[in-house]
Amino acid sequence: MELQLSGMIPPVVSPLTPDHRPDIGAVRRLTAHVRDGGASALFVLGSCGEGPTLEPAVASGITRAYVEAVAGSVPVLAGVGETSTERALRAAREFEQLGVDALVVMAPMYFDTDTDGAVVRHVTALAEATSLPLVVYNIPHLTHHPITPRALREVAAIDSVVALKESSGEWDTYAALAEAASAAGLRVFQGAEALIARSLAAGADGAVPGIANVVPGLAARLVDAGLSGDSTQAAALQAQLDDVCGVYRSGFWLTSLKAALTELGIIGSTAGQALTPPDADGLTEVHRVLVATGLVEVPA
Template sequence: MGQRLTDGPLRGIVPPLVTPLTPDEQLDRDALERLVENVIAGGVHGLFVLGTTGEGPSLSYSVRGAMVEASCEIAAGRVPVLVGVTDTSLAEAIDMSLVATEAGADAVVFAPPCYFPIDQDDLASAVRRLAAESPLPVMLYNMPALTKTIIEPETVRQLTDEPTVIGLKDSSGDLAYFRQMREVMRQRSDWSLMAGPEHLLAETVAIGGDGGVCGGANVFPRLFVRLFEACVSGDAAASQALCSRVDRLGDLYRLGSNPALSVIQGIKAALAERGVCAATLCSPFSPLCNGEIDMVRAILRDVEAAEDLTKVVSPTAAPV
């Protein structure tokens, strides 16, 4: 059994799982099982479903529910499962928290609602209502590039008085903000502070971060687990070598033409090459074009150069 969130702050590598889709955009449960088994075999410390990498906001509610239920069933308590509930509707976010509870998830993750601008007072009120009505603890998610709203440090400080709010995932890429969050969170020893941008994992752990929600861990979980362990142990040489592979993997995310989607496109293309799931994205968005697949293959070859990072996909995995 993995760490439970009641045991203390979540620490380590928590992949934001992609959502494997069939050609008709239903959940591909067999592919999801391959994905979950691969990342757990790679030593990850939790799973985050329906986040940005999981295309959560684009999916139908039926597929979201199926993804939550199947992920929890496959994980079977081996690691904590966190569920993204962000929505333009607070009522829908609360309803998804009930779905997550019924499925056996461990926490929900909530970013500011988008479309209508929201001020900090209303944002704090939304979090407090979710915290009151969700049976599961709530992790905040700062993703200003997509939500167009920063969860300001003072708002986070105010929310430290909510006992069921348990931390923050910061995907801003702003190290100054991350440092501020580390200071704010000293008020709550049970809070986790996780970083989103994987190229900043080593720097954020050095600041006092608790780990990373790294999209690349869908493809190479062992790489990110080893990097986290090297950072925590202070092994600078290993950390530097592993960071170079993370940087090379990051070339995947510069292949697409839409910066908001290129991470998802790159990761799904890599997973397709490794026999895990199809490269299909939720409509209306497209996968990488065929002309970019040779570059995906070159990146994978470079990152796989280390023997212990070779694929852990079951030899019975179906071709995709």
Template sequence: MSFIPRGIIPAVVTPMTPDEQVDHAALRRIIRFLLEGGVHGIFVIGTTGEFYAMTQDEKRALIETTVDETAGKVPVYAGTGAITTKECIALTKMAESCGVDAVSILTPMFISPSQDDLYEHYRIIASETELPIILYNNVPRTGVTISAGTVEKLSRIPNIVGIKDSSGDFTLTAEYIRLTRYRKEFAVLQGRDTQILAGLQYGATGAIAACANVAPRLCCEIYDRFQAGDYAGSLEAQFALAPLRLAFNIGTFPAVIKEALNMLGLNIGGCVKPIRDLLPNEKAELQSIMKEMKLI
């Protein structure tokens, strides 16, 4: 399989109306904003996109809107993770029917699968689709990690084309890269926005970045300058991005990202409850950071 995920791929938020319905008009606005910012892909229904809060029908409609608005300008990725293998297969087939270019599949959550369980989980899903699959490791959210050895074994399956690592453990990211480097088509994508440049320097092909919702051009500068050989410029862009990522702890994820987008005038609403909006003092803190970064 020749599909290689690369570049800055925003993990897009899901805009919501006050009654917690997907706001498709706002989704189109943010996709246009991201494309104008120079992103290299669009990724919907991930962790940042509150995948856990949507029905399959809502996910289908969201993917259809995304594919339509993106209009082939960049690849569209969809999250199809779930607890059970059969639900992942169903979601992946649904995404395939909607015309996505690839899917990202988070490890199961709540349960505690072994590495053998994880290998079989992904192997079976891969056998049921022709889509490129990106593994997704996010142990801070799921309590489940994919070991470097398991990723190396899975990388031998032709349509498993990469992994997003949001662990924050750069030693693990580095091992993913080292152990899969024999397969040129296999990509490791950074999922921790403070480590985008570090990942590129070690051999990652890009990042699936939550911060790219708010600062797409700045995130892309990290990647684009690195590819152009402007390593000092890439480093400065990484330094400039850090305050936004570190601000995520002002509220419960992904409330800060949504509030920042509202501050930019994109009017994408709030999070699905029980995640609350930021309090006035929290909004003031975020606004100060955004002003210092010259985002507003």
């Protein structure tokens, strides 16, 4: 596979209209925002993008909108997070037809079967069904199927598997998977914001931070500093990024992220109906963090 991923890849949110349809104008604004900030690719339909929960037609509409907005300037990666391999195959084929450049494959999310075997069968089936490069995505607190180093070593032998995105948030888990991935020649990406600088110092190829929806430039500078070996600068930028991540503490993390983007005038706040929106105190806290980090000015 020719795709060589590196750098800062934002897992972009899915902008929705109040009636829960794709908000095309907001997709274009967010695409420009993260591209101008230094994104090396875009990851759509991940956890930030509500990929596993959107109606299939809405997920396809969001994907199409991002592909069109990017217009070939950077790769677009589409998340495939489904309860079964059968559903994942349907999604993968559709996203390939929509023109994405790679698929980010989570473990199947429902039945509690033998973890390693399920992961290997799942990734193998997707590799056989599509010509796209695959990124293996470990996010066990949401899939309830951890991808182990053993399973990763087996699927890494598949030609189309090119990278690992690790989002457990646990350093020991990350380190073990990163070692297995690197030994197999895969690129390695950290998905947990708090571990970006540490991961880059340990040899990661980049990061996929949700907070980059809000501060893509800061996230890109952090990744660049880490990749260049400037640990002092990376540590300083990591601290700044941690401060912006304070928006997550205002309520449910995803709706708080969308609330921050709403205050910045980039998207609307609509999210999945089951997701708790920030209350008045939560919105106040989002505003406080944006002001404290210099992203919103206080009127004179």
